[in-house]
Amino acid sequence: MVVRHAAFTNTLRTSARYGRHAKSGFSAATKKWAQRSVGKSCSSCGRVMTKPSKSVKGVKKDMSQLEVDHIVAKSRGGNNSSFNARPLCARCNNIKGAR
Secondary structure, eight states: OOOOOHHHHHHHHHHHHHSSSOOOOOOHHHHHHHHTTTTSBOTTTOOBOBOOOOOOTTSOOOTTBEEEEESSOGGGTOOSSGGGEEEEEHHHHHHHTTO
């Protein structure tokens, strides 16, 4: 197949690299909404959530930091809308997985 448009070529490369769909996350507005939960307790375990920090190679992640979780996992048909998002601590989000 010959593709002559640069934007379409990038889409094909991205789709091939990440599977069927290109990887996309929550919108900036949803992430900002979740940031308001810093200092409040996790809805799952009750731990006080801290502000997320940039990951550094070789440094263990703080398991009480805030993460935005899909209520219905993307692998089970969930989407990236704000209605399918909730703030959880990193520990609860890792335990939950794709359930």
